Amino acid sequence: MTHVFLVRAVNVGGTAKLPMAELRALAAELGATEVQTYIASGNLIATPPGDPLAFARDLEDQVEARFGFHREVIVRDSAALRAARDAHPFVIADPAFSYLVPLTSPPADSTAAAEVPSGADQWALIGDNLHVRFANGAGRAELDLTRLLRALGVAGTARNLRTVDALLGLLG
Template sequence: MPDRIALIRAVNVGGAKLPMAQLREIASELGATEVSTYIASGNLLYTPPGVSEDFDRALEKAIETRFGYYREVISRTPAQLREALAAHPFEVANPKFSYVYALTGTPTVKAVNEFESREFPTEVVRVIGDDLHIRYNAGAGQSKLTATVIARILGVQGTGRNLNTVAKLIDLAS
């Protein structure tokens, strides 16, 4: 079973193409084992050859070298994703509109308070540790709550996956 699940930010949108076959190849070249991907949105399951943080940074650098753009690699253990899924604080009317947004770090209390006190027109939000939970009323594609807005207010970058995807990644890692 893979030890880690990497969520790579903003791939296969706009000009940032990252074929999943090449992502698996890069991860294997860097020494990862039990390598697989799930859908073409930057989800990598793997067991790193050493310290996961070191592997994640090496993967970022390898993607940048091969494809010419930088993207954050945010990884979690299956247990961490399971905990994030269980901690989702909102009623889930439709799992594809509810997200766990994995952050690159834990935002400051001040940033969290500022973010959570804002009124977003069609979303409800809550930060729990190094995860942001979002429930969109009309889907992420229609939202004004963009990655740029989130990073600017929280002071950390991140990437989101809907609850269906999070549950599937946990299942694939088990």
């Protein structure tokens, strides 16, 4: 079954350079088939050779070994990604302002996150996904997503709903 593997925080801000051609080649070397990427921000679509979570851990290990940095790889199948997209609790005036942040796991305790200022931005935790709507776009955010994730105690990687919709289209 084809899954999306989301590599956290690559090719942003001049750090953690991971060329998508090399990510595709790495996935194929690890036995994945139907390998493709979408834009240069760590979106890998592939059919893993076995357990998707084990494949994600193998990708993490190989990225660190070959590129010298550790980045979490979060995996979702089509049904899980669709369910997360459908659960987005905010009005979507512009899909570029609304984000899905798949998390490595559901947070054990989210009480500290309530203390993170968000201004006009909104966020909601639903299972192992964080949903965010930036009132004025991510570039002018009042909510510090990094601080929020730290308060939740889990890693996650943000994709705007335009990207999520494209990934769903690629997953079929």
